[in-house]
Amino acid sequence: MNTAAMLEVKGVAKAFGANRVLEGVSFEVGQGEIVGLLGPNGSGKSTLLNIASGFLDPDVGDIRLAGKPIAGMRTHALVQAGMTRTFQLPIMPQKMSVLEVAMAAATENHGLFSTVFRTAADRAAERSSRERAISLLDELLLTPVAHLPASAISGGQKKLLGIVCALMAKPRLLMLDEPTAGVHPNLRRDIVTVLQRLNAKGMTLVIVEHDMHFIREVCNRCIVLDQGEIVASCRPDELASNKRVVEAYLGASVAGGRP
Ligand SMILES: Nc1ncnc2c1ncn2[C@@H]1O[C@H](COP(=O)(O)OP(=O)(O)O)[C@@H](O)[C@H]1O
Ligand SMILES: [Mg+2]
Structure with missing residues (x-):
């Protein structure tokens, strides 16, 4: 894997009114990586994907694609620069x-x-x-x-069509928001195979996903969000033993820390 950064997210914050959804979020995705973005519902994953893919402006922070700031770039320019994404709930x-x-x-x-x-x-x-x-x-x-x-077509098929549309633009960086949610289990296997094949040809992938089996099978690294902050960046096999990840999903008392 080449370690040159394909995507850099630096100091991103976003609030919707009084709801502070992201706070000081920074991470990098290297060229050729497959990074999973995890976190409980409402932790800010889709908002972060929207900002990282240029669909939403951050209140503060900087996003770079292959070293170039994307602030102010229109969607078609981002697609031409090599970045596409899919949506959690595709509308056709x-x-x-x-x-x-x-x-x-x-x-x-x-x-x-x-x-x-x-x-x-x-x-x-x-x-x-x-x-x-x-x-x-x-x-x-x-x-x-x-x-x-x-x-x-069905909700699951719309998700697949969303992936097809994103791939039509031949991206270098593809970001997917819950690609297997609502997709028939038989089709999940095919999505895994397609994503692995794309990555083998050099595509960088950032995937918001809940399915731990999928994460373990597909991702090289995971970034875990909780209440708008990154609480872990680790390999998928390190997730279960990471106290902050367990706290984020199950609460501090279950994780064994505080009463
Ligand atoms: N366009 C929006 N306007 C107002 N609030 C929003 C908007 N998008 C997301 N939010 C709020 O931001 C928080 C994080 O949402 P989201 O990023 O969708 O979380 P996740 O994808 O992790 O479930 C939630 O409280 C949600 O209600
Ligand atoms: Mg979401």
């Missing part, structure tokens, strides 16, 4: 098919779906994005529903 358009949604996520499509003024370059871009979308839909087991409206 009503009037597009699964295949069309996947194709629309390709960065090279400018004239896609337009019926006038299409150049030869537009047609070539459409062909290449169609081929890539078909192959990714196949990899994520969505071929049987490729022609259904994207809004009509």
Whole structure:
């Protein structure tokens, strides 16, 4: 693994009104790492992912992608710079098919779906994005529903389609918010295989996830949040013996510290 930082999060704080959700959060993700982001419900994981991926501005703090600050960058610029993400609760358009949604996520499509003024370059871009979308839909087991409206597929299938869309942009850094929540257990195995294959080809991954089995199988390192602060950064096999992690999930009295 190359240790150059792909993602740097420095001194991030965020409050929603009086609710201080993140406080002094700093961490780095090295190129080629698979980092799990864990913590109890409401600990700030999705907010941190939203900030780290440029979807939400921090109140204070600095985010860098491969050494470059991302503050003020628009979403399409971040995607072009190599960063994509999926959402905890994906919302899909009503009037597009699964295949069309996947194709629309390709960065090279400018004239896609337009019926006038299409150049030869537009047609070539459409062909290449169609081929890539078909192959990714196949990899994520969505071929049987490729022609259904994207809004009509199951919640688990929408999560898979979210991964397909994120991969259409060929990211260097992919961040996933609970990729296996609500996904049928048989499909989890396939997600694990896909993520491991992407990582083997050099993609860096940051994954918010609750499933400990998944974390142990997939992640090199875990960062644990509790009430908006990082309480641990360790290997997955060190989680169970880390007092602060046990406290975060079960409370201080169970962890054996205080009454
Ligand atoms: N857009 C928002 N507006 C107001 N409060 C929010 C918003 N997003 C998250 N929160 C609050 O921030 C806290 C952390 O939420 P979240 O980051 O979703 O936690 P997690 O993903 O760890 O479950 C919660 O108290 C939640 O209600
Ligand atoms: Mg969340």
